Amino acid sequence: xxxxxQLIITGLALGGVYSLISMGxxxxxxxxxxxxxxxxxxxxxxxxxxxxxxxxLKLPYIVxxxxxxxxxxxxxxxxxxxxxxxxxxxxxxxxYIVLATIAVSYIFQNGAQAIWSSKVEYFPSVFSTDSVAVLxxxxxxxxxxxxxxxxxxMILLHFFMTKTRIGTSMRAAxxxxxxxxxxxxxxxxxxGITWGIAAGIAAIGGIFIGPMYGVYVTLGSKLGTKGFAxxxxxxYGNMYGAMVGGLLLGLLETLVAGYISSELRNLFxxxxxxxxxxxxxxxxxxEQAIQDV
Amino acid sequence: MAPLLELQDxxxxxxxxxxxxxxxxxxxxxxxxxxxxxxxxxxxTTLQAISGLKEAKGIRGKILFNGKEIQGLxxxxxxxxxxxxxxEGRHVFSKLTVEENLMTGAYLRKDTKNIKDDLKDIYRRFPxxxxxxTQLAGTLSGGEQQMLAIGRALINKPKMMLLDEPSLGxxxxxxxxxxxxxxxxxxxxxxxxxxxxxxxxxxxxxxxxYVMQVGEVAMEGYCKDLLEDEEVxxxxxxx
Numbered sequence: 001x002x003x004x005x006q007l008i009i010t011g012l013a014l015g016g017v018y019s020l021i022s023m024g025x026x027x028x029x030x031x032x033x034x035x036x037x038x039x040x041x042x043x044x045x046x047x048x049x050x051x052x053x054x055x056x057l058k059l060p061y062i063v064x065x066x067x068x069x070x071x072x073x074x075x076x077x078x079x080x081x082x083x084x085x086x087x088x089x090x091x092x093x094x095x096y097i098v099l100a101t102i103a104v105s106y107i108f109q110n111g112a113q114a115i116w117s118s119k120v121e122y123f124p125s126v127f128s129t130d131s132v133a134v135l136x137x138x139x140x141x142x143x144x145x146x147x148x149x150x151x152x153x154m155i156l157l158h159f160f161m162t163k164t165r166i167g168t169s170m171r172a173a174x175x176x177x178x179x180x181x182x183x184x185x186x187x188x189x190x191x192g193i194t195w196g197i198a199a200g201i202a203a204i205g206g207i208f209i210g211p212m213y214g215v216y217v218t219l220g221s222k223l224g225t226k227g228f229a230x231x232x233x234x235x236y237g238n239m240y241g242a243m244v245g246g247l248l249l250g251l252l253e254t255l256v257a258g259y260i261s262s263e264l265r266n267l268f269x270x271x272x273x274x275x276x277x278x279x280x281x282x283x284x285x286x287e288q289a290i291q292d293v
Numbered sequence: 294m295a296p297l298l299e300l301q302d303x304x305x306x307x308x309x310x311x312x313x314x315x316x317x318x319x320x321x322x323x324x325x326x327x328x329x330x331x332x333x334x335x336x337x338t339t340l341q342a343i344s345g346l347k348e349a350k351g352i353r354g355k356i357l358f359n360g361k362e363i364q365g366l367x368x369x370x371x372x373x374x375x376x377x378x379x380x381e382g383r384h385v386f387s388k389l390t391v392e393e394n395l396m397t398g399a400y401l402r403k404d405t406k407n408i409k410d411d412l413k414d415i416y417r418r419f420p421x422x423x424x425x426x427t428q429l430a431g432t433l434s435g436g437e438q439q440m441l442a443i444g445r446a447l448i449n450k451p452k453m454m455l456l457d458e459p460s461l462g463x464x465x466x467x468x469x470x471x472x473x474x475x476x477x478x479x480x481x482x483x484x485x486x487x488x489x490x491x492x493x494x495x496x497x498x499x500x501x502x503y504v505m506q507v508g509e510v511a512m513e514g515y516c517k518d519l520l521e522d523e524e525v526x527x528x529x530x531x532x
Contacts, residue, residue: 165396165400168389168393168396169397169400171386171388172386172389172393172394172397175386175387175388175389176384176386176387178346178380179380179384179385179386180386180397181345181346181367181368181369181372182344182368182372182377182378182380182384182446183369183372183397183398183400183401183445183446183449184369184372184373184400184401184449185369185397185400186367186369187368187369188367
């Protein structure tokens with residue numbers, strides 16, 4: 001029982017980070033109709049930014065978090081405006097744009113290595129205590145922070161997308177860009193904002209997971225593919241599907257690691273991805289996006 | 294007085310294909326004007342180019358709205374000038390509710406306090422939209438979607454409304470209702486330019502009309518004269 005609780009908490013913490021990445025994939029797919037492979041490495045950049053603000057510049061945690069989100073937002077926005085939109089305007093085939101995001105992901109990865117470090121950097125703990133007791137089990141407080149904060153992000157994103165004018169206009173633009181433009185919505189600006197938000201939430205994932213995993217240049221590329229798998233499981237393009245898919249994947253793979261073998265966790269995660277692609281490509285939330293392509 | 298909308302030697306190219314071949318059009322403030330013509334005559338292209346929904350690089354010539362050149366501006370900027378289009382095929386946001394669709398139409402408005410009143414006004418005009426205000430727009434019938442598309446453009450308080458094939462795919466009784474609404478909107482001071490394949494109802498609704506044929510204006514004049522014209526009768530009114 002103690003082990004189960006322990007695994008559930010660890011799994012949800014990891015799953016929360018996957019969800020933050022997955023949501024970015026889905027938001028971008030809805031807004032641009034494109035897949036991006038840069039999400040994971042944006043998380044890496046976010047983790048290093050967080051490290052810089054928190055460990056090196058000794059800023060308060062929450063300030064480091066917000067600054068990281070802001071910088072990542074700008075990176076995502078500029079990525080859309082400077083690379084993606086430029087290619088779209090050349091009317092290139094979508095596959096070239098996907099390829100460009102792969103190139104960008106390596107640029108982020110190697111850029112992080114050049115700017116910061118090629119070693120595993122420790123991310124100082126956020127709390128003064130090493131462990132807290134939950135239902136009689138000792139857990140790292142950062143994993144609770146990770147669960148709580150990723151949940152809060154999801155709830156905030158939900159309210160932003162459904163209750164605010166800009167959020168509703170972003171959904172409208174994703175559904176029908178011509179109609180949105182005719183309603184006076186600046187669709188191009190909106191798309192840039194979507195990429196910015198996707199980058200922002202991925203980057204704070206890096207800050208949440210840093211204290212547990214350490215910060216290193218390939219941190220995000222591993223998490224990024226898992227986040228992608230989570231997005232597919234939930235229903236690619238569906239924001240809520242991404243939340244659920246990411247959490248579920250984190251939970252399942254941690255349980256497999258705990259009860260069967262930690263060597264099987266990745267194998268298991270990708271087998272699940274393949275099974276979903278074959279059996280339920282529309283994911284848990286029955287999102288039709290993939291069939292449309 | 295200068296016309297509210299004017300096209301001067303307007304051309305449109307899809308790559309190398311010359312689809313609209315130098316047309317001139319004028320719409321005065323308060324008028325209701327129609328463009329009729331067969332499929333592929335360039336009607337929709339013209340309307341969408343006016344609204345900034347076509348690629349700017351395909352446009353040659355001038356489009357003037359309210360005295361300003363607008364050719365090549367992006368769609369949201371033209372909408373902000375008070376020139377709003379109801380698109381062919383309605384293009385409602387299918388997974389937003391009726392009310393969210395209308396609120397998206399009010400996206401540009403700064404006077405948020407008055408939007409509620411205008412929403413009521415649209416519901417008074419189209420009571421069926423009020424009944425369905427929390428329903429997803431994709432679940433509405435074609436006629437209701439057309440009313441929603443008109444309401445969505447209207448709530449932006451346009452000076453001029455462009456409508457592309459408002460009768461498309463609708464039952465005759467619904468078509469009547471839609472055109473009654475368009476006439477009312479025009480009476481309330483909104484200048485209207487609409488494209489319509491149903492030439493009979495178009496010429497019986499508008500004041501003036503343009504007949505487009507393969508990218509050119511073949512004929513223009515008052516609708517009452519076009520209705521009597523032998524060629525128009527033969528080609529567009531079924532003899």
